Amino acid sequence: MTQESQAAEANASGNDNLLLQAAAPLLNAVVQLRQAVTHDDPAGLRQSLIDEIRQFEQRCKQAGLPFEMIIGARYCLCSALDEAAAQTPWGTRGVWSGNGMLVTFHNESWGGEKFFQLLSRISQSPNQHLWLLEVVHYCLLLGYEGRYRGSDSGRVQCDAIRKRLAKLIEETRQPQSESARPLVEVHPLVSSISRPMIPLWACATVAALLACLLYSALNWRLGNDAEPLLRAIYQTPLPQITVGRRPSSPQALLDLRQRLNDVIAAGQLEVSDGAFGSKVIIPADKLFAEQGTAINPVGRALLARVATAMKNVKGTVLVSVFTDNRPVDNSRFASSYEFSFARARAVTQLLQSQLADGHAIRSEGRGDSDPLLPNDSNENRTRNRRVEITLFAAPETLSNHQGTQ
CATH class of the missing domain: 1.25.40.590 (Type IV / VI secretion system, DotU)
Structure with missing residues (x-):
């Protein structure tokens, strides 16, 4: 077909x-x-x-x-x-x-x-x-x-x-x-409106204003209603699948921990090496003001260090931003997922200006899904507010690494 x-x-x-x-x-x-x-x-x-x-x-x-x-x-x-x-x-x-x-x-x-x-x-x-x-x-x-x-x-x-x-x-x-199930009932909207004798342009202006207000209200409601569904999707466990063979020692390939050893020792970030790449974990409070999406000067310098460490390894960079479980105190965003995605886009834009060609950068807002610790104290909520930058090495980089071993 x-x-x-x-x-x-x-x-x-x-x-x-x-x-x-x-x-x-x-x-x-x-x-x-x-x-x-x-x-x-x-x-x-x-x-x-x-x-x-x-x-x-x-x-x-x-x-x-x-x-x-x-x-x-x-x-x-x-x-x-x-x-x-x-x-x-x-x-x-x-x-x-x-x-x-x-x-x-x-x-x-x-x-x-x-x-x-x-x-x-x-x-x-x-x-x-x-x-x-x-x-x-x-x-x-x-x-x-x-x-x-x-x-x-x-x-x-x-x-x-x-x-x-x-x-x-x-x-x-x-x-x-055997027995046809009934269709979803359709309720057509029928209204009878008496129109006063007012100019057409005034009607159009009022209608446009009402449409804007209605759109804003529905968009806000959509964000709030969609948040439980997004949380359920993120928390659904993934099936285990087998992928192509990877190098046995990604630490030797990516070497991010050694390149960022000084900022790790200073407690500004953490590096986690896994079977599929290396992940840099930065507390969100070191990059952003509370409830803000603009990166502060200290955060810019820290992200510049991360970009420098990743610059020599071509591949895909995934920027994931997480929040705690408290409601977002920012009228621009209807949900924690929109808020975290705005932060992820800010980090992505800065990394794009720092990284050389050969890096594909993706961003995602994860909201309050996947907390590291229960959100039952200020200390735990601070740990859960984080930015994860994961580097997946490109296949040609992996091939070159295997050829040199």
């Missing part, structure tokens, strides 16, 4: 799945993105997709679909659109490189992990999440691979996941085929 026919099937099949019907234009866009080798106006395309995602949300709300279902489907669709764009020459640079759909709607730069975490969670209750499972299935049919992309057996693993999901959907739908 070609990708075009798969996208067409998304429009035609599952006629009782209102979520899939609402998502059909975005699934078609995934196919178009994969086939677009060149594009004259990537910025305009990005804006049109943003508008289409908002229309998708509106269609779902008009159909009375649950909020959690809409957010989950939007996350999967944004991930699929971003991956499709990333496979094109024009999608790896310019406006798309750091401002994809996930950044715009979920304050995240990569969804390859949480896509499959979400799938694992909703698969445990297929009757409750059948419509969302079918949307995820179509994303996989159209080539989405997420964290499996680039690994030796990634395509095989994705095919196995897709087949298991198709079987789960079929088994869930079979009991419902």
Whole structure:
């Protein structure tokens, strides 16, 4: 089956799945993105997709679909659109490189992990999440691979996941085929408004003002309502997978601990070496003022030291920012995830100016997920407020290291 026919099937099949019907234009866009080798106006395309995602949300709300279902489907669709764009020459640079759909709607730069975490969670209750499972299935049919992309057996693993999901959907739908289940009830909004004799421009001005206020209120509510779902996604355990062979001694390869020995001894940061890379852990209070997102001068000097230590090892740098469990006392942010992502972007921008070519930098806001200690004292909350900068060495760097041993 070609990708075009798969996208067409998304429009035609599952006629009782209102979520899939609402998502059909975005699934078609995934196919178009994969086939677009060149594009004259990537910025305009990005804006049109943003508008289409908002229309998708509106269609779902008009159909009375649950909020959690809409957010989950939007996350999967944004991930699929971003991956499709990333496979094109024009999608790896310019406006798309750091401002994809996930950044715009979920304050995240990569969804390859949480896509499959979400799938694992909703698969445990297929009757409750059948419509969302079918949307995820179509994303996989159209080539989405997420964290499996680039690994030796990634395509095989994705095919196995897709087949298991198709079987789960079929088994869930079979009991419902004997008696058709009712569609989600749609409540059209009908209003009768008497219009006073006032100028048209005044009506337009008031309407625009009300729309701005409504958008701000809904955006704030969306951030608050989405925070429990994001926390649940982050806390979902990942399955153990086997990846390519890594060097047995990453310390000798990355050597970050030795290069940062003086600031480690001064208690300004910690370095943790693992099987997949080296992680620098910095207390957030050393970089930012309380409830602030601007890096202070001491923090800038500290991050410059970290960048200098990482400069000679090409690879991917992941910036993760964590908060404690206290509410964010900043009117700019609706949730701790938005707040932590803003801090992560600030650190990323500074590192980009310091690191040489050959480093890909990603950022994520983790909010109050994954605390190091229970948030039951000021000391523990201070430990949990942290910035983690993880360096994953590029394959060619690993190959050179193995060749010299």
